[in-house]
Amino acid sequence: MxxxxxxxxxxxxxxxxxxxxxxxxxxxxxxxxxxxxxxxxxxxxxxxxxxxxxxxxxxxxxxxxxxxxxxxxxxxxxxxxxxxxxxxxxxxxxxxxxxxxxxxxxxxxxxxxxxxxxxxxxxxxxxxxxxxxxxxxxxxxxxxxxxxxxxxxxxxxxxxxxxxxxxxxxxxxxxRDFTPSPNNKLEDVLHYIKNNYSKNITAQHVADHFYMSVSHFQRLFKKSTELTFIQYLQNIRIQKCCDLLESTDISIHETANLVGYLDMKFFHALFRKKTGVTPRQYRQNYQEPKID
Missing domain, CATH: 2.60.120.280 (Regulatory protein AraC)
Incomplete structure (x- = not known):
């Protein structure tokens, strides 16, 4: 100061x-x-x-x-x-x-x-x-x-x-729940995550932003969404990555960076775990014309 x-x-x-x-x-x-x-x-x-x-x-x-x-x-x-x-x-x-x-x-x-x-x-x-x-x-x-x-x-x-x-x-x-004040509503928490998913955010960052202890935040988040904070953040990031793979020609490496992943080995493993295919396969499957 x-x-x-x-x-x-x-x-x-x-x-x-x-x-x-x-x-x-x-x-x-x-x-x-x-x-x-x-x-x-x-x-x-x-x-x-x-x-x-x-x-x-x-x-x-x-x-x-x-x-x-x-x-x-x-x-x-x-x-x-x-x-x-x-x-x-x-x-x-x-x-x-x-x-x-x-x-x-x-x-x-x-x-x-x-x-x-x-x-x-x-x-x-x-x-x-x-x-x-x-x-x-x-x-x-x-x-x-x-x-x-x-x-x-x-x-x-x-x-x-x-x-x-x-x-x-x-x-x-x-x-204290997500409902007592506007700053603690679940909708506001999810909105904050969706607006900051590409940054290096953690459960601690979000808990601090909403004036909660991290243990209390994680407990309430899991109770409300049936997902941990990490699971929810990963789902958001992978979905955004899928959107980019479908709608752009940006390289897979750059796509991973844009959604918040710098470790490509981890990113490839997580993407395959969430979607069942590699990022390259996902893009090829989406872009290839389907035959009825």
């Missing part, structure tokens, strides 16, 4: 005896894009605007929630510097050790848990949800009020509230 990215360190926020901090912030244009050395969960409480996160700019509105791992640069900004354009964000930041005693309650294959404990393995990624029923927003309100009051037992209430929130996020992550 550029030189405007700053690092916000936890020492500015945490008390000596508690590893959780909660605040309510009316966003402005004064804060630069920044990284931090703590985990952050943030939710848009009021208004709308934009979330600048890594190299993306995401429009946000009330109820949009993000889990942001250590080292991910971001900043929220309202849609305009005008005073009537308000963007209020609630933030809950915490150190890993705040939930260490509760870690065994979470699924080990959870993308959320990996982001919290192993952020360098998922550099530059985050999780995004939408709080449709205001459940999480109500929890943020209560945690913020508890943090401000600092009554006896504040630490245990904040800790258990954080655990409850993370458990709800894990449920959303694990149960």
């Amino acid at each position: 550029n030189g405007r990215v700053k690092e916000l360190r936890g020492e500015r926020f945490f008390d000596l005896d508690i590893d959780i901090f909660v605040n309510r912030q009316q966003e402005s244009f004064s804060l630069c894009q920044h990284t931090h050395d703590f985990v952050e969960i943030c939710i848009v409480g009021e208004g709308c605007g934009f979330h600048y996160i890594e190299d993306q700019v995401l429009p946000v509105k009330q109820g949009d929630l993000f889990l942001i791992p250590i080292g991910t640069s971001h900043v929220f900004r309202p849609s305009s510097p005008e005073r009537d354009k308000v963007l209020v964000v609630y933030n809950c930041i915490f150190r890993n050790r705040a939930i260490e005693n509760w870690r065994h309650y979470f699924a080990e294959d959870s993308e959320m848990l990996r982001m919290i404990y192993y952020p360098h393995e998922r550099k530059g990624r985050w999780l995004q949800f939408h709080d449709k029923h205001n459940t999480l927003q109500a929890m943020f309100h209560n945690m913020h009020w508890e943090y401000l009051k600092r009554n006896q037992g504040c630490e245990i209430i904040l800790t258990t509230s954080l655990i409850q929130m993370l458990m709800l996020l894990q449920r959303l992550e694990m149960e």
